[in-house]
Amino acid sequence: MTASSVGAEDRIERARKLCDDAMFAADPAALAAAERTLDTVEADHALARGRALHVRFLEERVEDPHELELFERAAELYRQLGDPRGEGEALFRVGSVHQVVRGDHDAAVPAFVRARELATQVGDRLTLSYVLRHLAFVEQAAGRTAEAVELMAESTRLRREIGFLPGVAANLVGLGYLTAEAGQPDRALSFIDEAATVAEVAGAHGILRWVDEARVNLRPA
Template identity: 50%
Template sequence: MSVDGRLGEVGAAYERAVFGGDISRLAAAERGLDVVEADVALARGRILHARYLAARAAGSSPAEDPAELPLFERAAELYRRAGDVRGEGAALFWTGCLHQVIRRDDDVAVPYLERSQRLAAETGDQAVEAEALRHLGIAAHAAGRLDDARSRLEESARLWREAGTPEGVAANMVGLAYIAAAQGRVTDAMAILDEAYAIAAPREAYAIAAPREAYAVVDQIEQARAGIRA
């Protein structure tokens, strides 16, 4: 339901309570407001995360914004209170992502990511499930569990294909190439990168409104090629 719709329900519940003595809709109206507040908190947290990533990509060493984690945690709490399992899964993903990407703490991140992946699978949220699996694959790779990492990234890529998100597929293939190289399968690694390039490069070159992710993935592919060849 839209924000306007939820606010409209609050107004209607108020009028029924004040003018008709019917308070039966107040609890549902409050849950609706919890979801609106959670949506805003999650969106604000993602903006802060995007700023961090942009600064890091520009070559600086950004500090964590102290407001980011409380926003994600507040969103998760509000979604949980409202019974919004899909929203809770998304908020938990971003909480885990912060711990992994910004704080470099997979021990803390992984339980959030695992819970997020389970909730996303339950609610059919392919985008969040694919993202959670990708980051779980990254954690497994860092821990030296290469077969586990490969399995997670392959499943994430499958979900991205089903969702029609080629940038996600190509990004996961970069990770799979690094795993192949770590397993001594250098020829396989280069073939995976060639396939990833075939997916990402046409969108970069020809799409008028190509997603920014397409450009970033091509850069990642070229970096991986150079690193694996070395």
């Protein structure tokens, strides 16, 4: 959903012209159109800025309190704009702050559930794949490994369909850990081997580090 800088500039210029129309041409619809255009810019910017802060958290493991505020603002603006795709992605990000940044699975679930509904409604398979992956972590934390495997597998299927290879590799690592927890060490190592292959093809060097860690962590005693 994030807009390019050129797209944002185009929208801002359009809003400026609409404001001129409202002021000088007495166009009653122009001001509302300008506000809607600027709300779209603000929503896209909030979502993109929040994502940048989330990546920063993953690197430094220090929470920025603005991250959650940005995602919540984006979700509200997209809701007001009638953009379920944007709202779904923003709500997934709200849930990820609760789960990943704050370690609170219970607080994350309502946002994930609504994001799943919206992503399914609009056919947003990428966002849906993220939601299912993180719902798998919820199930894992609750000790429901079989349910976690099912959700992670469905997320992986969606990612294969849309060609999101780094995401496929990441999920295969997740499936490796989950199947190891389920007492299937050979299957777990098979997932890790496949993750390495997919990550190599995708040039996903960060995921290759996960693969190396998983091979150490899942090595038979």
